[in-house]
Protein backbone atom coordinates (compact mmCIF):
# COMPACT_ATOMS: atom_id res chain seq x y z
CA UNK A 530 0.00 0.00 0.00
CA UNK A 531 2.87 2.34 0.91
CA UNK A 532 4.39 1.70 -2.47
CA UNK A 533 1.12 2.35 -4.29
CA UNK A 534 0.66 5.63 -2.41
CA UNK A 535 4.22 6.61 -3.15
CA UNK A 536 3.79 5.80 -6.81
CA UNK A 537 0.54 7.71 -7.21
CA UNK A 538 1.88 10.83 -5.46
CA UNK A 539 5.11 11.03 -7.39
CA UNK A 540 3.45 10.45 -10.74
CA UNK A 541 3.67 14.05 -11.92
CA UNK A 542 7.13 14.89 -10.70
CA UNK A 543 9.47 12.05 -11.49
CA UNK A 544 10.58 10.31 -14.60
CA UNK A 545 9.82 6.63 -14.98
CA UNK A 546 13.46 5.74 -14.32
CA UNK A 547 13.70 7.83 -11.11
CA UNK A 548 10.50 6.26 -9.86
CA UNK A 549 11.82 2.76 -10.45
CA UNK A 550 15.01 3.47 -8.47
CA UNK A 551 13.16 5.06 -5.54
CA UNK A 552 10.53 2.29 -5.49
CA UNK A 553 13.30 -0.30 -5.31
CA UNK A 554 15.03 1.51 -2.41
CA UNK A 555 11.79 1.75 -0.37
CA UNK A 556 10.88 -1.83 -1.08
CA UNK A 557 14.33 -3.09 0.00
CA UNK A 558 14.28 -0.99 3.15
CA UNK A 559 10.81 -2.23 4.09
CA UNK A 560 11.67 -5.88 3.61
CA UNK A 561 14.95 -5.47 5.52
CA UNK A 562 13.16 -3.99 8.49
CA UNK A 563 9.99 -6.04 8.22
CA UNK A 564 11.09 -8.59 10.81
CA UNK A 565 12.14 -5.94 13.36
CA UNK A 566 8.94 -3.96 12.75
CA UNK A 567 6.77 -7.03 13.19
CA UNK A 568 8.55 -8.20 16.33
CA UNK A 569 8.20 -4.71 17.76
CA UNK A 570 4.49 -4.23 17.02
CA UNK A 571 2.93 -6.87 19.32
CA UNK A 572 5.13 -5.98 22.28
CA UNK A 573 3.00 -3.76 24.43
CA UNK A 574 -0.66 -3.97 23.64
CA UNK A 575 -1.95 -6.61 26.04
CA UNK A 576 -5.07 -5.46 27.77
CA UNK A 577 -7.45 -6.09 30.53
CA UNK A 578 -10.84 -6.36 28.86
CA UNK A 579 -13.92 -4.82 30.45
CA UNK A 580 -15.68 -7.69 32.21
CA UNK A 581 -18.65 -9.19 30.46
CA UNK A 582 -20.60 -11.51 32.75
CA UNK A 583 -20.98 -14.07 29.94
CA UNK A 584 -17.39 -14.19 28.71
CA UNK A 585 -14.45 -13.48 30.95
CA UNK A 586 -11.11 -12.60 29.33
CA UNK A 587 -8.00 -12.86 31.43
CA UNK A 588 -4.70 -11.93 29.75
CA UNK A 589 -1.41 -12.98 31.31
CA UNK A 590 0.86 -9.89 31.09
CA UNK A 591 4.03 -11.94 30.85
CA UNK A 592 3.04 -14.59 28.30
CA UNK A 593 0.48 -12.50 26.42
CA UNK A 594 -1.88 -15.50 26.48
CA UNK A 595 -5.58 -14.89 27.10
CA UNK A 596 -7.84 -17.35 28.89
CA UNK A 597 -11.36 -16.84 27.54
CA UNK A 598 -13.95 -18.38 29.87
CA UNK A 599 -17.56 -18.92 28.84
CA UNK A 600 -19.79 -18.28 31.81
CA UNK A 601 -23.46 -18.91 31.09
CA UNK A 602 -24.80 -21.31 33.70
CA UNK A 603 -25.85 -24.03 33.89
CA UNK A 604 -24.43 -25.45 30.62
CA UNK A 605 -23.08 -22.56 28.47
CA UNK A 606 -26.01 -22.84 26.08
CA UNK A 607 -24.97 -20.73 23.10
CA UNK A 608 -27.55 -17.93 23.05
CA UNK A 609 -27.52 -14.70 21.01
CA UNK A 610 -26.12 -12.84 24.04
CA UNK A 611 -23.32 -15.36 24.60
CA UNK A 612 -22.36 -15.23 20.91
CA UNK A 613 -22.38 -11.41 21.01
CA UNK A 614 -20.09 -11.42 24.03
CA UNK A 615 -17.74 -13.90 22.33
CA UNK A 616 -17.71 -11.93 19.12
CA UNK A 617 -16.76 -8.76 21.03
CA UNK A 618 -14.08 -10.61 23.03
CA UNK A 619 -12.55 -12.00 19.82
CA UNK A 620 -12.44 -8.48 18.33
CA UNK A 621 -10.68 -7.19 21.46
CA UNK A 622 -8.14 -10.00 21.33
CA UNK A 623 -7.48 -9.41 17.64
CA UNK A 624 -7.06 -5.65 18.12
CA UNK A 625 -4.70 -6.05 21.06
CA UNK A 626 -2.24 -8.43 19.45
CA UNK A 627 -2.30 -11.11 22.10
CA UNK A 628 0.05 -14.09 21.67
CA UNK A 629 -2.61 -16.78 21.93
CA UNK A 630 -6.02 -17.63 23.39
CA UNK A 631 -7.36 -20.57 25.37
CA UNK A 632 -11.11 -21.17 25.34
CA UNK A 633 -12.63 -22.84 28.40
CA UNK A 634 -15.73 -22.92 30.61
CA UNK A 635 -16.68 -21.91 34.14
CA UNK A 636 -19.30 -24.70 34.35
CA UNK A 637 -17.82 -27.54 36.38
CA UNK A 638 -18.82 -30.45 34.09
CA UNK A 639 -19.86 -28.83 30.81
CA UNK A 640 -17.65 -27.02 28.28
CA UNK A 641 -20.75 -26.06 26.28
CA UNK A 642 -24.04 -27.88 25.64
CA UNK A 643 -24.12 -26.35 22.15
CA UNK A 644 -26.69 -24.01 20.72
CA UNK A 645 -29.25 -22.91 23.27
CA UNK A 646 -32.27 -24.98 22.25
CA UNK A 647 -34.53 -22.08 23.26
CA UNK A 648 -33.09 -20.16 20.27
CA UNK A 649 -34.10 -23.01 17.95
CA UNK A 650 -37.54 -23.78 19.35
CA UNK A 651 -40.47 -21.65 18.10
CA UNK A 652 -38.01 -19.00 16.94
CA UNK A 653 -38.76 -15.38 16.14
CA UNK A 654 -37.31 -14.70 12.67
CA UNK A 655 -35.69 -11.36 13.51
CA UNK A 656 -33.97 -12.68 16.62
CA UNK A 657 -32.96 -15.91 14.91
CA UNK A 658 -31.40 -13.92 12.07
CA UNK A 659 -29.32 -11.92 14.57
CA UNK A 660 -28.47 -15.16 16.40
CA UNK A 661 -27.41 -16.98 13.24
CA UNK A 662 -25.41 -14.03 11.89
CA UNK A 663 -23.54 -13.68 15.18
CA UNK A 664 -22.91 -17.44 15.22
CA UNK A 665 -21.34 -17.07 11.74
CA UNK A 666 -19.29 -14.06 12.97
CA UNK A 667 -17.93 -16.02 15.92
CA UNK A 668 -16.83 -18.86 13.68
CA UNK A 669 -15.21 -16.53 11.13
CA UNK A 670 -13.32 -14.73 13.92
CA UNK A 671 -12.31 -17.84 15.88
CA UNK A 672 -11.42 -20.11 12.95
CA UNK A 673 -9.75 -17.25 11.08
CA UNK A 674 -8.01 -15.58 14.04
CA UNK A 675 -4.50 -14.24 13.46
CA UNK A 676 -3.43 -15.48 16.92
CA UNK A 677 -3.08 -19.18 17.79
CA UNK A 678 -5.95 -20.80 19.69
CA UNK A 679 -6.50 -23.81 21.92
CA UNK A 680 -9.47 -25.26 23.81
CA UNK A 681 -9.26 -26.58 27.38
CA UNK A 682 -12.36 -28.80 27.26
CA UNK A 683 -13.19 -29.21 30.93
CA UNK A 684 -16.56 -30.92 30.44
CA UNK A 685 -19.10 -32.24 27.92
CA UNK A 686 -18.90 -30.66 24.48
CA UNK A 687 -21.81 -31.85 22.32
CA UNK A 688 -22.81 -30.19 19.03
CA UNK A 689 -22.06 -26.45 19.14
CA UNK A 690 -19.70 -27.12 22.08
CA UNK A 691 -17.63 -29.44 19.92
CA UNK A 692 -17.86 -26.94 17.09
CA UNK A 693 -16.20 -24.21 19.21
CA UNK A 694 -13.42 -26.60 20.23
CA UNK A 695 -12.68 -27.75 16.68
CA UNK A 696 -12.54 -24.17 15.46
CA UNK A 697 -9.43 -23.81 17.66
CA UNK A 698 -6.04 -25.19 16.64
CA UNK A 699 -5.45 -27.52 19.59
CA UNK A 700 -7.64 -29.37 22.08
CA UNK A 701 -6.94 -30.75 25.55
CA UNK A 702 -9.87 -32.54 27.21
CA UNK A 703 -10.55 -33.85 30.71
CA UNK A 704 -11.53 -37.53 31.10
CA UNK A 705 -15.03 -39.05 31.32
CA UNK A 706 -16.88 -36.53 29.19
CA UNK A 707 -18.52 -36.65 25.76
CA UNK A 708 -17.70 -34.67 22.65
CA UNK A 709 -19.05 -34.77 19.10
CA UNK A 710 -21.36 -33.34 16.50
CA UNK A 711 -24.72 -34.99 17.18
CA UNK A 712 -26.79 -32.70 14.94
CA UNK A 713 -28.13 -35.48 12.68
CA UNK A 714 -29.54 -37.21 15.78
CA UNK A 715 -31.62 -34.09 16.36
CA UNK A 716 -32.80 -34.05 12.74
CA UNK A 717 -30.55 -31.07 12.05
CA UNK A 718 -28.15 -30.74 9.10
CA UNK A 719 -24.70 -29.51 10.16
CA UNK A 720 -24.00 -26.11 8.55
CA UNK A 721 -21.10 -25.74 6.09
CA UNK A 722 -18.79 -23.99 8.54
CA UNK A 723 -19.20 -26.77 11.07
CA UNK A 724 -18.37 -29.38 8.44
CA UNK A 725 -15.26 -27.40 7.45
CA UNK A 726 -13.94 -27.29 11.03
CA UNK A 727 -14.51 -31.04 11.41
CA UNK A 728 -12.70 -31.91 8.16
CA UNK A 729 -9.83 -29.70 9.29
CA UNK A 730 -9.52 -31.72 12.51
CA UNK A 731 -10.01 -35.39 11.67
CA UNK A 732 -9.61 -37.36 8.45
CA UNK A 733 -12.27 -36.95 5.79
CA UNK A 734 -13.46 -40.49 6.45
CA UNK A 735 -13.76 -39.95 10.22
CA UNK A 736 -15.53 -36.62 9.60
CA UNK A 737 -18.07 -38.32 7.33
CA UNK A 738 -18.71 -41.12 9.84
CA UNK A 739 -18.87 -38.75 12.82
CA UNK A 740 -21.23 -36.29 11.13
CA UNK A 741 -23.60 -38.76 9.48
CA UNK A 742 -23.89 -40.97 12.58
CA UNK A 743 -23.95 -37.98 14.95
CA UNK A 744 -21.58 -39.83 17.29
CA UNK A 745 -20.74 -38.49 20.74
CA UNK A 746 -17.25 -39.78 21.62
CA UNK A 747 -15.80 -40.45 25.04
CA UNK A 748 -12.64 -38.47 25.82
CA UNK A 749 -10.54 -41.59 25.17
CA UNK A 750 -12.22 -42.37 21.80
CA UNK A 751 -11.97 -38.71 20.77
CA UNK A 752 -8.20 -38.96 21.29
CA UNK A 753 -8.05 -42.12 19.15
CA UNK A 754 -9.66 -40.46 16.11
CA UNK A 755 -7.73 -37.18 16.57
CA UNK A 756 -10.77 -35.11 17.56
CA UNK A 757 -8.72 -33.99 20.58
CA UNK A 758 -4.93 -33.79 20.93
CA UNK A 759 -4.34 -34.59 24.61
CA UNK A 760 -6.07 -35.69 27.80
CA UNK A 761 -5.47 -33.80 31.06
CA UNK A 762 -6.81 -34.87 34.40
CA UNK A 763 -8.09 -31.46 35.61
CA UNK A 764 -9.06 -28.13 34.09
CA UNK A 765 -5.92 -26.45 35.48
CA UNK A 766 -3.76 -29.10 33.83
CA UNK A 767 -5.71 -28.76 30.58
CA UNK A 768 -5.02 -25.02 30.57
CA UNK A 769 -1.35 -25.70 31.32
CA UNK A 770 -1.08 -28.09 28.35
CA UNK A 771 -2.75 -25.52 26.11
CA UNK A 772 -0.24 -22.92 27.32
CA UNK A 773 2.60 -25.32 26.45
CA UNK A 774 1.18 -25.74 22.97
CA UNK A 775 0.89 -21.96 22.49
CA UNK A 776 4.37 -21.33 23.96
CA UNK A 777 5.89 -23.28 21.06
CA UNK A 778 5.04 -20.31 18.84
CA UNK A 779 7.39 -18.04 20.81
CA UNK A 780 10.17 -19.20 18.51
CA UNK A 781 8.20 -18.74 15.31
CA UNK A 782 7.73 -15.48 13.43
CA UNK A 783 4.19 -14.35 14.25
CA UNK A 784 3.62 -13.00 10.75
CA UNK A 785 4.78 -16.21 9.06
CA UNK A 786 2.62 -18.27 11.44
CA UNK A 787 -0.54 -16.24 11.00
CA UNK A 788 -0.20 -16.01 7.19
CA UNK A 789 0.32 -19.76 7.00
CA UNK A 790 -2.73 -20.44 9.18
CA UNK A 791 -4.82 -18.00 7.19
CA UNK A 792 -3.82 -19.50 3.85
CA UNK A 793 -4.65 -23.03 5.06
CA UNK A 794 -8.09 -21.93 6.30
CA UNK A 795 -8.84 -19.33 3.62
CA UNK A 796 -10.96 -21.58 1.40
CA UNK A 797 -13.26 -22.59 4.27
CA UNK A 798 -13.63 -18.99 5.42
CA UNK A 799 -14.42 -17.74 1.92
CA UNK A 800 -16.96 -20.50 1.42
CA UNK A 801 -19.05 -19.07 4.26
CA UNK A 802 -18.26 -15.40 3.56
CA UNK A 803 -19.62 -15.85 0.03
CA UNK A 804 -22.93 -17.37 1.10
CA UNK A 805 -23.89 -16.03 4.52
CA UNK A 806 -27.40 -15.04 3.51
CA UNK A 807 -28.01 -18.32 1.69
CA UNK A 808 -26.65 -20.24 4.69
CA UNK A 809 -29.17 -18.42 6.91
CA UNK A 810 -32.07 -19.04 4.51
CA UNK A 811 -31.34 -22.76 4.29
CA UNK A 812 -31.26 -23.12 8.07
CA UNK A 813 -34.26 -20.95 8.65
CA UNK A 814 -36.47 -22.82 6.18
CA UNK A 815 -35.44 -26.17 7.63
CA UNK A 816 -35.70 -25.02 11.21
CA UNK A 817 -39.35 -23.95 10.91
CA UNK A 818 -40.43 -27.26 9.37
CA UNK A 819 -43.09 -28.60 11.77
CA UNK A 820 -41.34 -32.00 11.98
CA UNK A 821 -38.00 -30.35 12.97
CA UNK A 822 -39.76 -28.14 15.53
CA UNK A 823 -41.49 -31.18 17.02
CA UNK A 824 -38.19 -33.05 17.25
CA UNK A 825 -36.49 -30.11 18.99
CA UNK A 826 -39.48 -29.66 21.37
CA UNK A 827 -39.49 -33.37 22.29
CA UNK A 828 -35.73 -33.28 22.81
CA UNK A 829 -36.01 -30.29 25.16
CA UNK A 830 -38.69 -32.13 27.14
CA UNK A 831 -36.51 -35.22 27.41
CA UNK A 832 -33.65 -33.11 28.78
CA UNK A 833 -35.94 -31.54 31.38
CA UNK A 834 -37.46 -34.88 32.47
CA UNK A 835 -33.96 -36.20 33.04
Ligand SMILES: CCCCC/C=C\C/C=C\C=C\CC(=O)SCCNC(=O)CCNC(=O)[C@H](O)C(C)(C)COP(=O)(O)OP(=O)(O)OC[C@H]1O[C@@H](n2cnc3c(N)ncnc32)[C@H](O)[C@@H]1OP(=O)(O)O
Pocket residue numbers: 603604606638639641642643644645646647649685687688689690711712716717718719720811812813815816821829832833834835
Ligand atom coordinates in the same frame (compact mmCIF):
# COMPACT_ATOMS: atom_id res chain seq x y z
C1 LIG B 1 -32.78 -29.73 8.90
C2 LIG B 1 -32.01 -28.49 9.26
C3 LIG B 1 -32.59 -27.80 10.45
C4 LIG B 1 -31.96 -26.48 10.66
C5 LIG B 1 -31.31 -26.40 12.00
C6 LIG B 1 -30.91 -25.06 12.29
C7 LIG B 1 -29.95 -24.75 13.11
C8 LIG B 1 -29.09 -25.75 13.82
C9 LIG B 1 -27.72 -25.77 13.35
C10 LIG B 1 -26.74 -26.19 13.99
C11 LIG B 1 -27.03 -26.95 15.12
C12 LIG B 1 -26.21 -27.10 16.06
C13 LIG B 1 -26.65 -28.07 17.01
C14 LIG B 1 -26.73 -27.65 18.44
O1 LIG B 1 -25.82 -27.15 19.05
S1 LIG B 1 -28.22 -27.95 19.13
C15 LIG B 1 -27.85 -28.29 20.82
C16 LIG B 1 -27.46 -29.74 20.96
N1 LIG B 1 -27.07 -29.99 22.32
C17 LIG B 1 -27.20 -31.17 22.88
O2 LIG B 1 -27.68 -32.12 22.31
C18 LIG B 1 -26.80 -31.25 24.33
C19 LIG B 1 -27.98 -31.32 25.24
N2 LIG B 1 -27.58 -31.36 26.63
C20 LIG B 1 -27.04 -32.42 27.23
O3 LIG B 1 -26.82 -33.47 26.65
C21 LIG B 1 -26.72 -32.29 28.69
O4 LIG B 1 -27.39 -31.16 29.18
C22 LIG B 1 -25.21 -32.15 29.00
C23 LIG B 1 -24.49 -33.47 28.75
C24 LIG B 1 -24.55 -31.05 28.18
C25 LIG B 1 -25.04 -31.78 30.50
O5 LIG B 1 -25.71 -32.73 31.30
P1 LIG B 1 -26.07 -32.37 32.82
O6 LIG B 1 -26.66 -33.60 33.40
O7 LIG B 1 -24.90 -31.79 33.49
O8 LIG B 1 -27.13 -31.19 32.75
P2 LIG B 1 -28.68 -31.29 32.39
O9 LIG B 1 -29.44 -31.61 33.65
O10 LIG B 1 -28.90 -32.17 31.23
O11 LIG B 1 -28.99 -29.81 31.93
C26 LIG B 1 -29.13 -28.74 32.86
C27 LIG B 1 -30.15 -27.77 32.33
O12 LIG B 1 -29.71 -27.23 31.10
C28 LIG B 1 -30.67 -27.46 30.07
N3 LIG B 1 -29.97 -27.67 28.79
C29 LIG B 1 -29.09 -28.60 28.48
N4 LIG B 1 -28.64 -28.46 27.25
C30 LIG B 1 -29.26 -27.37 26.74
C31 LIG B 1 -29.21 -26.68 25.48
N5 LIG B 1 -28.43 -27.10 24.48
N6 LIG B 1 -29.98 -25.61 25.33
C32 LIG B 1 -30.80 -25.18 26.30
N7 LIG B 1 -30.89 -25.78 27.53
C33 LIG B 1 -30.12 -26.86 27.73
C34 LIG B 1 -31.41 -28.71 30.55
O13 LIG B 1 -32.68 -28.79 29.95
C35 LIG B 1 -31.47 -28.46 32.02
O14 LIG B 1 -32.50 -27.51 32.23
P3 LIG B 1 -33.41 -27.57 33.57
O15 LIG B 1 -34.00 -28.95 33.65
O16 LIG B 1 -32.46 -27.28 34.69
O17 LIG B 1 -34.42 -26.50 33.36
